[in-house]
Amino acid sequence: MNAPATLADLRVALPRHYRIEHADARAVEQALALRRAVFCDEQGLFSGSDRDAVDETAIVLVARAVGDAATGPVVGTVRIHRVGGDEWQGSRLAVAAEFRRVGALGAALIQLAVRSATSRGCRRFLAQVQGRNQVFFERLHWQALTHFELHGQPHVLMEADLQHYPRFAPDAPQRIEVHRGRP
Numbered sequence: 459m460n461a462p463a464t465l466a467d468l469r470v471a472l473p474r475h476y477r478i479e480h481a482d483a484r485a486v487e488q489a490l491a492l493r494r495a496v497f498c499d500e501q502g503l504f505s506g507s508d509r510d511a512v513d514e515t516a517i518v519l520v521a522r523a524v525g526d527a528a529t530g531p532v533v534g535t536v537r538i539h540r541v542g543g544d545e546w547q548g549s550r551l552a553v554a555a556e557f558r559r560v561g562a563l564g565a566a567l568i569q570l571a572v573r574s575a576t577s578r579g580c581r582r583f584l585a586q587v588q589g590r591n592q593v594f595f596e597r598l599h600w601q602a603l604t605h606f607e608l609h610g611q612p613h614v615l616m617e618a619d620l621q622h623y624p625r626f627a628p629d630a631p632q633r634i635e636v637h638r639g640r641p
Contacts, residue, residue: 470572472557472638473530478550479568479633480574481535482517484510489518490534503609512549515539521563521636523584533557536567538574542612544581547568548572549586566634568598572623583618604608 481489490509497508521534534553541547548571553563566584572583584603585597589612592602599622603615 463634467580470605471526474637474639475524476521476533476563476566476636476638477524477529477590478519478521478534478563478567478570478636479631481520481532484549485520485522485532488535489520489535492532492535492554493550493552495554497550500555502522503611508607512537512539517574519567521557521567523630529622534569538571538625540575540578540580541598542582544579546575546578546583548575548583548585552555560636562636562638564594565598566636568595570634572618572634573626576620577625577632581620583620583623585616585618586615588612589614590601604627 465629477507478530490513490592493508494506497503498506501527516535516537516539520532522532523530534557536548536551538548548568551564553560553565557563572580573582585600586608587600589605592614595614595616598600599619600616601619603617605612607613
């Protein structure tokens with residue numbers, strides 16, 4: 459009989475390289491499935507689906523493990539959309555449960571979200587953040603504006619400090635690479 463896996467064994471099993479990028483059609487479908495798993499099944503915030511009208515115009519960003527031969531399935535996602543004028547909003551940030559311990563995927567998704575929006579002329583970027591994630595966003599240079607309840611849960615309207623999220627150069631790919639551990 460095999461011995462149970464230790465925490466160190468589990469860490470080794472996770473990929474070491476991830477790419478956070480704009481989603482293609484296949485990745486959008488995987489992102490929607492991940493959102494359903496997180497927001498409907500795990501958190502119970504929605505029944506059946508979390509899709510809404512924002513999905514019709516949103517830009518979907520995804521995190522995927524990158525291996526020698528291919529890019530893996532979506533393990534994290536967030537969507538962004540223009541609210542009006544030069545104001546943008548991010549929403550539905552989700553990372554698959556087994557990948558949350560990577561520790562950098564949520565932050566990288568947020569970075570790509572805000573930088574992608576600023577590269578499109580954003581001058582104000584907001585998000586409605588679950589209250590339990592307020593400190594995480596504050597560490598990433600976000601400010602709480604107001605507290606409220608949404609879907610029966612405490613939320614915070616937060617604004618990104620855009621000085622910490624520079625535009626991408628016009629010819630640069632809009633993606634973030636995350637490497638964990640030693641090569």
